[in-house]
Every structure is written in C-alpha cells, then in structure tokens.
Amino acid sequence: MGLTGYLLLAAALFSLGVFGVVTRRNAIGVLASVELMANAVNLNLVAFSRHHAGPTGQVFALFSIALTVAEVVVGLALVLLLFRAKGDVRIELASELKD
Amino acid sequence: MNLLFGLSPFLAVGVGALLLMLAEAFGKPNVAPGVETTDAGAGRAGELALGAAVILVIGAVLSVAVWVAGPESLPELTQVAPHLVIDKFTLFFSFTLCVGGALAALLAGGYLPEHGIDRSEFFPLLLLSTVGAMALSAAGDLLTLFVALETMSLGVYSLIGLRRGSPRAAEAALKYFLLGSFAAAIMLFGLALLYGATGHTDLAGIGAAVRSIGSPGSTVSAGKILISLVLVLVGLAFKVSAVPFHQWTPDAYEGAPTPAATYMAVAVKSAAFAVLLRVLLVGFGDERLASWGAGWPPALAVLAVLSMTVANLVAGRQESVKRMLAYSSIAHAGYALVGVVAAMRSPEAVSAVAFYLLAYTVSTAGAFGALILCGSRGAEAVSYEDLAGVGKRHPAAALAFSLFLFSLAGLPPTAGFFGKLYVFRTAIDSGLYTLAILGLVNSVIGAYYYLRVMVYLYMREPAPGAPRAVTMRSGFVATALVAAAIFVLLLGMAPGFTLDMASGAALTAR
Amino acid sequence: MTPGGYFFGVCAVVAVLGALATISARNPIRGAMGLLATIVGIAGMYVQLSAQFLAAIQLIVYAGAVVVLFVFVIMLLGPDAHGADGGKRPGSWARWIAAPLVSVLLLGGAVLLARVSTPQRFRAAPPGHGTIEAVGGDVFGRALVPFELSTALLIVAAVGAIAIARSRATKPSERPASVGATRRLFGGAIHPRDARTVDDEVAR
Numbered sequence: 085m086g087l088t089g090y091l092l093l094a095a096a097l098f099s100l101g102v103f104g105v106v107t108r109r110n111a112i113g114v115l116a117s118v119e120l121m122a123n124a125v126n127l128n129l130v131a132f133s134r135h136h137a138g139p140t141g142q143v144f145a146l147f148s149i150a151l152t153v154a155e156v157v158v159g160l161a162l163v164l165l166l167f168r169a170k171g172d173v174r175i176e177l178a179s180e181l182k183d
Numbered sequence: 184m185n186l187l188f189g190l191s192p193f194l195a196v197g198v199g200a201l202l203l204m205l206a207e208a209f210g211k212p213n214v215a216p217g218v219e220t221t222d223a224g225a226g227r228a229g230e231l232a233l234g235a236a237v238i239l240v241i242g243a244v245l246s247v248a249v250w251v252a253g254p255e256s257l258p259e260l261t262q263v264a265p266h267l268v269i270d271k272f273t274l275f276f277s278f279t280l281c282v283g284g285a286l287a288a289l290l291a292g293g294y295l296p297e298h299g300i301d302r303s304e305f306f307p308l309l310l311l312s313t314v315g316a317m318a319l320s321a322a323g324d325l326l327t328l329f330v331a332l333e334t335m336s337l338g339v340y341s342l343i344g345l346r347r348g349s350p351r352a353a354e355a356a357l358k359y360f361l362l363g364s365f366a367a368a369i370m371l372f373g374l375a376l377l378y379g380a381t382g383h384t385d386l387a388g389i390g391a392a393v394r395s396i397g398s399p400g401s402t403v404s405a406g407k408i409l410i411s412l413v414l415v416l417v418g419l420a421f422k423v424s425a426v427p428f429h430q431w432t433p434d435a436y437e438g439a440p441t442p443a444a445t446y447m448a449v450a451v452k453s454a455a456f457a458v459l460l461r462v463l464l465v466g467f468g469d470e471r472l473a474s475w476g477a478g479w480p481p482a483l484a485v486l487a488v489l490s491m492t493v494a495n496l497v498a499g500r501q502e503s504v505k506r507m508l509a510y511s512s513i514a515h516a517g518y519a520l521v522g523v524v525a526a527m528r529s530p531e532a533v534s535a536v537a538f539y540l541l542a543y544t545v546s547t548a549g550a551f552g553a554l555i556l557c558g559s560r561g562a563e564a565v566s567y568e569d570l571a572g573v574g575k576r577h578p579a580a581a582l583a584f585s586l587f588l589f590s591l592a593g594l595p596p597t598a599g600f601f602g603k604l605y606v607f608r609t610a611i612d613s614g615l616y617t618l619a620i621l622g623l624v625n626s627v628i629g630a631y632y633y634l635r636v637m638v639y640l641y642m643r644e645p646a647p648g649a650p651r652a653v654t655m656r657s658g659f660v661a662t663a664l665v666a667a668a669i670f671v672l673l674l675g676m677a678p679g680f681t682l683d684m685a686s687g688a689a690l691t692a693r
Numbered sequence: 694m695t696p697g698g699y700f701f702g703v704c705a706v707v708a709v710l711g712a713l714a715t716i717s718a719r720n721p722i723r724g725a726m727g728l729l730a731t732i733v734g735i736a737g738m739y740v741q742l743s744a745q746f747l748a749a750i751q752l753i754v755y756a757g758a759v760v761v762l763f764v765f766v767i768m769l770l771g772p773d774a775h776g777a778d779g780g781k782r783p784g785s786w787a788r789w790i791a792a793p794l795v796s797v798l799l800l801g802g803a804v805l806l807a808r809v810s811t812p813q814r815f816r817a818a819p820p821g822h823g824t825i826e827a828v829g830g831d832v833f834g835r836a837l838v839p840f841e842l843s844t845a846l847l848i849v850a851a852v853g854a855i856a857i858a859r860s861r862a863t864k865p866s867e868r869p870a871s872v873g874a875t876r877r878l879f880g881g882a883i884h885p886r887d888a889r890t891v892d893d894e895v896a897r
Contacts, residue, residue: 086814093705097712099796104716112721114361116728121368125375132379134742139831151333154850160766161857162357170350266838304856311849326839334846341853
C-alpha cells in the first residue's frame with residue numbers, strides 16, 4: 085500500500101468526525117467525534133513519518149496521543165459539571181445561549 | 184548558566200506554579216471560625232493571588248532583563264532552538280503575557296472570595312496556562328506550538344469551569360471546550376499536512392521548503408501547503424476569536440468568573456496573535472503566499488473586516504456589560520488583524536501589533552477589573568442599569584472604568600490611541616487604504632458603546648426601588664487597577680520607549 | 694492483491710465501521726465501542742506502517758485509558774447519558790444540510806489532493822524505523838523541549854480535571870453514611886436525584 089490509501093482513509097475518518105461534531109447533540113458523542121478526528125490526524129502523521137522515513141511524525145503522533153488524553157480528561161470533567169448543574173448532557177454547539 | 188538565564192522567564196513562572204501548588208496543598212486553611220472545610224486552600228485566595236502576581240511580575244522583570252542582556256548575545260539559546268526561539272519578539276510577548284496574567288491574578292484575589300468561588304486551584308492553573316502561552320509565543324516548531332497551545336487552552340477550560348451551580352455557565356464552559364478541541368483537531372490536521380508536505384516540523388525549515396516550490400527538483404506539493412494554511416488559519420482564528428469563529432466568545436466570557444474572562448481576553452488572544460505572526464511570517468513568508476493577490480493576506484483582511492464590523496454592530500445591542508466587553512474583544516482582534524495583514528509588506532507592522540496587544544491587555548484587564556469593583560457579594564454587575572449611579576457611589580471605580588474605556592475606544596491620551604494609530608499607520612504605509620479606513624470608521628462606531636457605559640456611570644440614577652449592588656472594596660482589585668492605569672497612561676503619554684522596544688521585536692521576528 | 698493489501702482493507706473497514714457507529718449510535722456505550730473499533734483498526738495500520746511502538750501505545754493509551762474513561766463517565770451518568778440526539782428541533786435541518794456538505798467538501802479536497810500527490814509507494818523503511826529506540830531517541834533528544842513542556846500540560850490537565858469535577862468540600866463527618874461511592878469519590882452529588890436524597894437526609 086502507498087501513502088495515498090492511508091491519506092484517503094484518514095481524510096474519510098476526519099470527515100466522519102467533523103460530521104459527528106456538527107450533528108450530535110450529546111456532549112459525550114461530540115467529544116467522541118473529536119477523538120475520531122484526532123485519531124485520523126495521527127494516522128496521517130504516522131503515514132507521513134513512513135513516507136519521509138524518519139521518526140519525527142511518529143514522535144508528533146505520540147505527543148498528539150498524550151494531548152488528546154489530557155483533553156479527554158478535562159472534557160469529561162466538564163461533562164460531569166454540566167450534568168450536575170443541568171441534569172442532562174445536551175449541548176447546542178451551533179447557536180448562542182439564549183436567556 | 185546563560186541558557187538558564189535565557190530561559191528564566193519561562194522557568195520562573197513554571198517553577199512558581201509548582202511552588203504555589205505545594206503551598207496550596209500543605210498550607211493551613213485560613214478560614215473564619217465556624218466555617219468548616221476540608222479544603223486546605225479555602226480562605227487563602229488572597230495569599231495565593233499575591234504569590235501568583237509576584238511570580239508573574241518576576242517573570243515580566245526577567246523578560247525585560249533578558250531583553251536588556253540581549254538574546255543574541257546568549258549563544259547557548261540555540262540549544263533550545265527551534266523548539267523555543269528566544270528572541271526579542273518572544274520576550275516582548277512574554278512580558279505582555281506576564282503583565283496580563285498578573286493583572287488577572289490580582290483581580291481573582293479580590294473576586295473569588297467575594298463571589299464565593301473560593302477555589303485555590305485557580306492560581307496554579309493560571310500560572311501553568313501562562314507558561315503555555317509564553318511557550319506558544321516562543322514556538323518555532325510545530326511540536327512545541329501544539330503542546331503549548333494545548334497547555335494554555337486546557338488551563339483556560341479549567342479556569343472557566345470553576346464556577347459551579349449555574350447551568351448556563353457550565354454549558355458555556357463545555358461549549359467552549361468542545362469547539363476549542365474541534366478547532367485544535369482541525370489545526371492539528373493542518374500541521375500534519377504541513378509536515379507531510381515538507382518533511383519538516385520547524386517553521387524555518389517549512390519556510391524554506393515553501394520557498395522551494397516551483398524550483399526544479401522540489402517535491403513539495405503546493406496544494407497541501409494551501410490546504411494546511413487554511414486549516415491552521417481556522418484554528419488560530421478560533422483562538423483569537425475572529426468572526427466567523429467567535430460564536431463561543433460572549434457565552435464563555437459571561438459564564439466564566441470575571442478574572443478568568445479577563446485572562447482569556449488578554450493572554451490567550453496575545454499568545455495566539457504571537458504564534459499567528461510567527462507562523463505566517465516564518466512558515467508562510469514566501470512572497471507568493473504573503474502577497475495581496477493570493478495566500479493569507481486577503482483571507483485575513485476578510486476576517487479583520489468581518490470581526491470589526493460584526494462585533495461593533497452587535498456590541499451596541501448587548502444588555503450585559505460583560506457581553507459587550509466580549510464583543511469589544513472580538514472587535515479588537517479585528518483591529519490587530521489589520522496589523523497582521525500589513526505585516527506582509529512592512530516589518531514595522533509586527534511591532535505595531537505587539538504594541539497594540541500590550542495596550543489592549545492593560546486596557547481590557549482594567550475594564551474588567553472596574554466591572555468587578557461595581558458588583559459584590561455574589562452579585563456581579565451585569566447590566567447597564569447595575570452601573571447607574573456608580574459615579575456617585577464609587578467615584579474611583581467610575582473614574583478608572585472611564586479611563587480604560589477611553590483607551591479601548593482609542594481616545595488620546597491613552598495607550599489605546601497610540602495602539603490604533605500605529606496599526607493603522609502601518610496599514611496605510613503598506614498601501615492598505617481601504618482596510619485602514621474601515622478600521623477608523625469602526626473605531627468611531629465602537630466609541631458609541633463604550634461611551635454608553637460612561638453615560639450610565641455618571642448620568643443615570645438607579646431606578647427607585649431597584650436592587651442596588653453594593654460596590655466592592657478590595658485592595659487586590661485596586662492594586663490591579665492602579666497598575667493598569669499607570670500602564671495605560673504611560674503608554675499613552677510617553678509611548679516612545681515601549682515603541683522602541685516593540686520595534687526591536689519586529690526585526691527579529693523574520 | 695498482496696497480503697498487506699488485504700490487511701489494510703480489513704483494518705480500514707473496521708475503522709470506518711467503528712467511526713460510523715461512533716457518530717451515529719444513540720446509545721453512548723455503542724458509540725464508545727465504535728470508537729474502540731476505530732482505534733484498534735488504526736493500531737493495525739500502525740503495525741503495517743512499521744510503527745510498532747506507536748501501535749502498542751495506541752492500544753494501551755486509547756483503548757486502555759480513553760475508552761475506559763468514556764465508559765466510566767457514561768456509567769456514572771446512567772440512563773441520562775442517552776438521548777439528546779433524537780428529537781427534532783426547529784433549526785436542526787440546517788445542520789443536516791451543513792454537515793454532509795462540510796464532510797463531502799473535505800473528502801473531495803482529500804481525493805483531489807491524493808490525485809496530485811506524486812509518490813504512490815513507500816520506499817523501504819530504514820532499519821529500526823518505529824522501534825522504541827528510534828522514537829525514544831527523538832523524544833529525549835531533538836524533542837526534549839516539547840517533552841518538558843508536556844509535563845506542564847499533564848499537570849494542568851490533572852489539576853484542572855480535579856478542580857472541575859470536585860464540588861465544594863465538606864467535612865467527612867457531615868456526609869451521610871448512605872451516600873454511594875460516586876459521591877465519596879467526587880465529594881458531591883453526581884446526579885441531581887442524589888443531591889435531593891442527600892438534602893432530605895440532612896433535613897431529617
């Protein structure tokens with residue numbers, strides 16, 4: 085397999101993630117979709133690392149994995165916060181909050 | 184040794200954050216008798232705020248010290264390059280960031296106990312987030328850039344999540360987080376493509392690879408570079424909250440504790456502009472990309488015009504002063520973007536933007552601080568009506584508020600006036616007449632809603648029988664306001680010195 | 694088709710199906726399992742890209758930590774973690790137009806990009822590519838500064854998450870004994886329902 089296959093697959097996963105972020109109204113679902121996007125990018129990075137035959141892309145992906153985990157921890161804490169305050173985990177990303 | 188000295192602003196803030204955490208964990212709770220708590224940090228917001236402010240001031244002083252010593256005379260600093268590029272550009276921004284952080288910490292020292300958000304975690308988070316912001320302004324490599332961006336952002340997400348109980352605030356915090364990580368993922372995609380297209384992660388190497396496009400033997404694909412440019416711009420436009428990536432801003436500012444909103448408005452924006460300038464000028468500095476016909480300047484110009492116009496039009500219709508200040512921060516992002524566009528032609532524009540952001544930092548922090556002073560005991564001053572009559576009840580707060588609003592509106596003799604003057608002048612020097620004129624028109628529109636606050640402060644009386652917020656007295660907030668006022672007046676009356684420093688910053692950004 | 698091609702195909706199908714489940718499942722647990730499938734599929738591709746170390750990290754960190762964290766929170770929230778994705782609201786048609794548009798645009802851009810990008814086949818991987826030695830040498834050598842910076846990131850995440858998820862602390866003796874483990878863990882009611890019972894007990 086060549087680079088193109090991996091790039092296309094990563095782009096497909098990334099698009100699916102974007103789709104999920106835009107359509108989902110469940111905060112946990114949105115967070116999972118963001119994870120999907122991050123995973124797609126990591127696949128890109130590793131494929132590019134193989135293409136350039138150097139470790140840089142893999143190191144980048146390693147950092148990206150660590151960052152995503154940190155992000156998920158804070159994000160789920162915020163989900164809990166919302167749940168305690170409101171009683172559900174619904175979120176409207178596309179609109180401003182109204183009084 | 185020289186290496187340590189060169190990195191001292193970063194180390195001071197980072198180590199200070201850890202010390203503050205230890206102090207918070209092992210210090211004795213200092214609460215009034217009768218209040219029972221297991222929280223070791225309860226009641227100690229004052230001490231921790233003072234500690235955090237002192238650490239950040241040390242960071243600012245060290246930035247100046249390294250500046251005076253001259254980063255170019257410290258050859259050891261190349262050891263950390265390109266991950267951290269310690270040049271005058273970085274040092275100017277790290278000074279701005281430390282000042283903004285210190286003002287936010289002082290405001291928090293007064294605000295948190297007054298509003299029952301006695302969360303001592305606030306200060307370590309603030310400091311660590313500032314470390315991220317400083318590293319972001321120094322980032323010369325995609326790896327550092329992304330790690331620093333996330334460090335700063337995660338700190339801010341946590342800060343605004345500290346107010347609990349209000350569904351609106353929690354929803355705003357979560358929304359900001361989700362949109363922020365969405366934007367970060369989009370930007371990461373752009374960074375990955377950039378690495379894939381060029382094989383480099385350092386901005387200088389990327390810049391060289393981009394320049395080689397079209398020359399024989401170059402394997403760099405122009406399509407990938409363009410797509411990654413768009414994706415990176417989207418991510419950073421979100422961070423500086425430029426229209427149309429601004430939707431989260433008013434909600435997040437309104438829901439956040441006011442000092443956290445202050446920090447978001449000043450530090451996050453300044454750091455994002457620093458990295459925007461460096462990425463565009465070093466990574467995408469190729470003449471073909473940095474020209475009016477193609478590349479990033481027209482895209483940024485559209486963002487700038489949209490940000491100024493939309494924010495100014497919407498800000499005037501807000502009923503909440505905090506939301507008005509949020510839209511004002513969006514409008515200021517637009518003015519600063521005018522400077523970034525001008526940076527494609529004149530290196531002076533970089534210094535104009537740097538100066539502008541310093542002026543904006545002290546004015547905005549001051550305005551938020553004055554707003555804090557106008558409310559107390561769990562009741563924030565929210566609407567314009569809450570401000571009615573403050574000029575009589577609390578003349579000092581009203582005077583300070585007016586000064587900072589003058590500066591935000593860009594009236595002389597304040598810092599904001601010279602900030603706008605330099606940005607628009609460099610725009611005219613670069614031949615961007617339309618952009619400069621649109622900026623001027625918008626400044627005039629913007630003055631309307633700043634002056635409206637002053638009308639309420641001085642010329643309106645609270646409606647009879649309306650609940651009247653007791654104005655707050657706090658040494659911390661007062662100190663922050665005095666410090667910010669000194670900066671505003673100093674930059675407004677004698678801008679030469681700071682501008683010389685800023686113009687030193689410009690030359691090394693390339 | 695080569696065996697490598699088949700392997701890629703299997704991993705790709707698993708990853709895409711998992712992604713579809715993640716973004717469409719009404720039940721959040723199914724969504725988390727979909728994410729798990731995607732992660733495993735991508736880990737398989739890492740192996741094929743001779744990034745063995747990252748494949749292991751991917752499984753340990755993503756499957757072992759992230760997905761478990763998701764499942765943990767979904768379990769904490771109970772049945773209220775569901776829903777929200779169902780009911781139609783005014784204005785929701787806009788997203789159903791916008792979302793496919795964005796996705797198709799992205800995918801179309803990627804396809805165009807794939808057409809123009811020149812190299813189709815990987816060169817032979819250099820010896821040691823993707824081993825712990827190669828990655829570790831880079832992390833602790835060239836990338837030392839971001840590595841150090843990531844400590845600040847992890848501290849921020851840990852402190853921030855604790856600060857957000859913990860509610861106002863009370864003395865242990867004041868806590869009713871009947872409150873479950875979740876409350877003891879986070880020092881506050883997870884569910885509004887629990888908060889009510891706690892207040893009732895205090896009132897009693």
